[in-house]
Amino acid sequence: MTDQMALAQAFTALADPTRREIFERVAARPHAVGELAEELPVSRPAVSQHLKVLSDAGLVTARPDGTRRIYALDPQGLAGLRDYLDGFWQRSLRAFARAAEEHTHTRQENP
Amino acid sequence: MTDQMALAQAFTALADPTRREIFERVAARPHAVGELAEELPVSRPAVSQHLKVLSDAGLVTARPDGTRRIYALDPQGLAGLRDYLDGFWQRSLRAFARAAEEHTHTRQENP
DNA sequence: GGGGTTGGTAAGTAGTAACTTACGGTAAGT
DNA sequence: ACTTACCGTAAGTTACTACTTACCAACCCC
Numbered sequence: 001m002t003d004q005m006a007l008a009q010a011f012t013a014l015a016d017p018t019r020r021e022i023f024e025r026v027a028a029r030p031h032a033v034g035e036l037a038e039e040l041p042v043s044r045p046a047v048s049q050h051l052k053v054l055s056d057a058g059l060v061t062a063r064p065d066g067t068r069r070i071y072a073l074d075p076q077g078l079a080g081l082r083d084y085l086d087g088f089w090q091r092s093l094r095a096f097a098r099a100a101e102e103h104t105h106t107r108q109e110n111p
Numbered sequence: 112m113t114d115q116m117a118l119a120q121a122f123t124a125l126a127d128p129t130r131r132e133i134f135e136r137v138a139a140r141p142h143a144v145g146e147l148a149e150e151l152p153v154s155r156p157a158v159s160q161h162l163k164v165l166s167d168a169g170l171v172t173a174r175p176d177g178t179r180r181i182y183a184l185d186p187q188g189l190a191g192l193r194d195y196l197d198g199f200w201q202r203s204l205r206a207f208a209r210a211a212e213e214h215t216h217t218r219q220e221n222p
Numbered sequence: 223g224g225g226g227t228t229g230g231t232a233a234g235t236a237g238t239a240a241c242t243t244a245c246g247g248t249a250a251g252t
Numbered sequence: 253a254c255t256t257a258c259c260g261t262a263a264g265t266t267a268c269t270a271c272t273t274a275c276c277a278a279c280c281c282c
Contacts, residue, residue, distance in 0.1 A: 008128060015126035016240080017119060027203045033259060046241055048260055067249045067258040073203050082200050089193050092138045092184055127270075144229060157271055159230055178228040178279045 009057040019050045030072040120168040130161045141183040
């Protein structure tokens, strides 16, 4: 439930190109808001709003440093996303293997 | 480049709740379009449009069966998504460890 | 071949989301 | 204390997207 919500938020957050760009830069190394705004073709408030979405999705965290706010990656959020995708991946493969097996049986029974 | 495009499409595809629901049902077992439309609170054309997005993202494939079209999961697309996320995860962890190490050195040099 | 399924596409609409400018609020330097 | 730097939020606009109904094409059964 909550995992589903968090996952949906994560996917939604990473769906937007600008936000994914911000996320990747933050993941590479911590960044202040102004730094990101200088490197990107959007205004600083836009970056701020994107960071809020990423933060709500649990993908990044903010650390105050004077008047600046240093945003860094939140490994927990990324780990959760990865774990869910892994589980989903395994479940899908099982279903796939099962379907293939049934298909083989059908073919053996009706060649 | 192309991987980036595909990844963006995959994230965008899975960002929508209805589309993720469709994707999960298709991943569990192959479905026809009408089947999905019956189980979901949206019309059949809506399901068709969602399936087109998922198909363009390389997440599902369609197999004609008479007048019906059976949609099944595309393991390659899911594998690509998983691999990219894994790579991204490892890169991020490395950057994180590096930053932590530098932070430790700083603290040791300036206790 | 006609009637009945099954699905993809076109056109139109309502809701949402990404962006902008403008403003307020907090911390550091002089 | 006053200014300066940095950031988040509010309000408004534009673009996109998810959905609907209507229509058309392809395939199976009689």
